[in-house]
Amino acid sequence: MSQPALQPVPRVGLVGWRGMVGSVLMQRMSEERDFDAIETTFFSTSTAGKPAPKITGCKVFDPILRDGNDVNALKTMDIIITCQGGDYTKAIYKPLREAGWKGHWIDASKILRMDDDAIIILDPINMPVIKTALSKGISNWIGGNCTVSCMLMGVGALYKAGLVEWMQTSTYQAASGGGAPNMRELLVQYGALYAEVKDLLDDPASAILEIDRKVTAKQRAFTPEETTNFRGIPLGGNLIPWIDADRGDGTSLEEWKGGAETNKIMGLGSMFGTPEIPIDSTCVRIGSMRCHSQSLTFKLKKDVPLADIEDMIKNDNPWAKFVPNERVATETQLTAKNVAGTMNIPVGRVRKLAMGPEYLGTFTIGDQLLWGAAEPLRRMLRIIQGDIA
Ligand code: HSE
Numbered sequence: 225m226s227q228p229a230l231q232p233v234p235r236v237g238l239v240g241w242r243g244m245v246g247s248v249l250m251q252r253m254s255e256e257r258d259f260d261a262i263e264t265t266f267f268s269t270s271t272a273g274k275p276a277p278k279i280t281g282c283k284v285f286d287p288i289l290r291d292g293n294d295v296n297a298l299k300t301m302d303i304i305i306t307c308q309g310g311d312y313t314k315a316i317y318k319p320l321r322e323a324g325w326k327g328h329w330i331d332a333s334k335i336l337r338m339d340d341d342a343i344i345i346l347d348p349i350n351m352p353v354i355k356t357a358l359s360k361g362i363s364n365w366i367g368g369n370c371t372v373s374c375m376l377m378g379v380g381a382l383y384k385a386g387l388v389e390w391m392q393t394s395t396y397q398a399a400s401g402g403g404a405p406n407m408r409e410l411l412v413q414y415g416a417l418y419a420e421v422k423d424l425l426d427d428p429a430s431a432i433l434e435i436d437r438k439v440t441a442k443q444r445a446f447t448p449e450e451t452t453n454f455r456g457i458p459l460g461g462n463l464i465p466w467i468d469a470d471r472g473d474g475t476s477l478e479e480w481k482g483g484a485e486t487n488k489i490m491g492l493g494s495m496f497g498t499p500e501i502p503i504d505s506t507c508v509r510i511g512s513m514r515c516h517s518q519s520l521t522f523k524l525k526k527d528v529p530l531a532d533i534e535d536m537i538k539n540d541n542p543w544a545k546f547v548p549n550e551r552v553a554t555e556t557q558l559t560a561k562n563v564a565g566t567m568n569i570p571v572g573r574v575r576k577l578a579m580g581p582e583y584l585g586t587f588t589i590g591d592q593l594l595w596g597a598a599e600p601l602r603r604m605l606r607i608i609q610g611d612i613a
Pocket of ligand 1: 370397398402478
């Protein structure tokens, strides 16, 4: 398998640039001047023929939106980046390859993630895996599950060092993981709950149990229209300890991804001829906007001094930020409010656990739209161009 040599200025087709992940990607590509060294063509599955968007720093090669379902138009691209979603990948990827297209396919959706000829990209953590694949002619580069990517950006050092015997995670996942409508629905519910008890809140003499009773009654009275995005369950003032499909074995699809994708990213498992590290998760949706948090328990293969573990986390990559295991540092740095919209991946609550010196607890948080979705895609473009080594 081999790819054609890349043009000095590659032609890059962008699909799904208007949605939430796509918009974050466009913003990051502008900030990092990724458009300077590419010829960009924007594709659309709904408004082909309309003018291409004006995105800061992007001098479009093609002023017209091309049809995202037109395989012949897509075939002229050296690289395609899609945030259009799984249905698009299912419909277009195969016909495009069958038509003889040999370009690089960079995809935010999960559809191809576990395929043998696809790599899950998270280069600060798995650059050796990416480089080996590039040298073998692999050309499918798929963004990982947001929870997995944010976790590995924080504690990938422990995996790289081969220290992890097993890991268990309990997640606290933001509404954005469900999509933009889920975030809107959450805020509308918060507003409705507040409105329900505003008069009582304004009265300092009102009873808190009466306020609580009214809030709970309101949650239970939300209509199907007010709760469409989380399958009829209100997230406002609530939590939902199940994310994604029921696999029928007591785990959710999101939980399965935790183990399968972490191993694949690290180059472990049957695809690489090595044993997998056991990883188990309980994935929970909570009412925050765009940051996924996780409480991690590790069993390490040996007793490593805490100071060494802290140094490994600090030195692994420029975005992992070690947070001292103290109250004020944790309250001010290890929160969604602090991290949303930033590239930082704080890692804190790092401590040995009561079960023994090989047991390690940590807590980490990341913006699931940045490292969890858009950032690995734009970095893969730069890796292909030789700009990130
Ligand atoms: N599946 C994730 C979530 C988002 O629902 O939070 C995409 O990786």
